[in-house]
Amino acid sequence: MVSNRVWRVAGRWLLTTLTTAVIARWLRCALEDRPRLRRPHATEEEVGLSASRYAQFMQYSPMMLVYRRIVRLAGQRLAAAGSDSGRPRRVLDVGCGPGTLAAAIAASQPDATVLALDRSADMLHTARRQQRDSRVCLIQGDGAALPLRDETVDLTVATLALHHWRDGEAVLREVRRVLPATGQMLLFDLRRDMALPIWLLMHLATLFLGRVARLPGDDPAASVASAYTPAEAEWLAGRAELRGVFARSGFAWLWLDGTRARPD
Numbered sequence: 472m473v474s475n476r477v478w479r480v481a482g483r484w485l486l487t488t489l490t491t492a493v494i495a496r497w498l499r500c501a502l503e504d505r506p507r508l509r510r511p512h513a514t515e516e517e518v519g520l521s522a523s524r525y526a527q528f529m530q531y532s533p534m535m536l537v538y539r540r541i542v543r544l545a546g547q548r549l550a551a552a553g554s555d556s557g558r559p560r561r562v563l564d565v566g567c568g569p570g571t572l573a574a575a576i577a578a579s580q581p582d583a584t585v586l587a588l589d590r591s592a593d594m595l596h597t598a599r600r601q602q603r604d605s606r607v608c609l610i611q612g613d614g615a616a617l618p619l620r621d622e623t624v625d626l627t628v629a630t631l632a633l634h635h636w637r638d639g640e641a642v643l644r645e646v647r648r649v650l651p652a653t654g655q656m657l658l659f660d661l662r663r664d665m666a667l668p669i670w671l672l673m674h675l676a677t678l679f680l681g682r683v684a685r686l687p688g689d690d691p692a693a694s695v696a697s698a699y700t701p702a703e704a705e706w707l708a709g710r711a712e713l714r715g716v717f718a719r720s721g722f723a724w725l726w727l728d729g730t731r732a733r734p735d
């Protein structure tokens with residue numbers, strides 16, 4: 472009887488100690504990995520994640536709420552851009568991926584053409600399969616060398632793409648070139664200096680996605696490590712001479728938002 476109790480107590484103690492040790496070890500590894508300096512992100516080819524898998528995954532992610540917000544803002548921003556050139560309004564999505572946001576903007580802006588640009592043929596192939604709207608024009612190209620003429624875009628959007636750009640300043644310079652002075656930019660991304668609880672959640676999600684859902688790569692932790700802080704992002708926009716663009720931030724994300732030229 473007594474020995475049964477002793478075994479039970481010893482078993483519980485062992486289990487608690489082991490669980491605590493595993494959690495402490497994971498926390499230590501995760502915290503040691505918390506980078507102060509940003510690390511460049513691997514390309515999709517290096518990660519080995521197919522575009523169709525990415526698109527499926529994103530459908531169930533909180534990004535759908537971000538797309539909805541951008542779609543809501545797009546009309547307002549296009550009106551504020553106030554192009555009087557007589558051509559249809561043009562929205563550019565740089566690093567459009569599977570094109571979910573581009574399609575949603577086109578559906579909500581019947582008078583606009585949406586240029587959805589990505590360097591990945593695989594992403595554009597997936598976008599093409601999902602695309603029904605002829606006003607979405609899919610372009611394979613590099614954001615750092617946009618195949619567009621100067622001042623021909625009214626609104627540029629980009630979601631989860633900034634941390635992927637090898638040369639963020641070069642892409643933002645190109646964005647500046649294609650926007651007129653009143654042209655608008657709306658960019659959403661993760662921030663590397665996100666609140667610690669969210670950052671730990673991201674690491675837990677990475678464990679789950681890698682081990683349980685068998686997604687290749689090390690995301691979302693790798694994306695967080697390659698993201699900018701709001702101050703760095705605003706500095707980058709300044710370097711690209713986007714004088715009216717400023718950073719806003721939430722506890723896990725940042726926005727670069729504003730006009731090409733500083734409003735008077």
Ligand SMILES: C[S@@+](CC[C@H](N)C(=O)[O-])C[C@H]1O[C@@H](n2cnc3c(N)ncnc32)[C@H](O)[C@@H]1O
Pocket residue numbers: 515529534565566567568569570572588589590591594612613614615629630631632635636637642
């Ligand atoms: C994480 S995905 C984001 C896709 C999409 N915007 C979204 O919200 O899901 C990043 C995308 O940026 C693209 N990309 C990275 N660097 C690029 C560049 N220099 N020019 C154009 N596209 C680029 C990648 O091919 C990839 O499709």
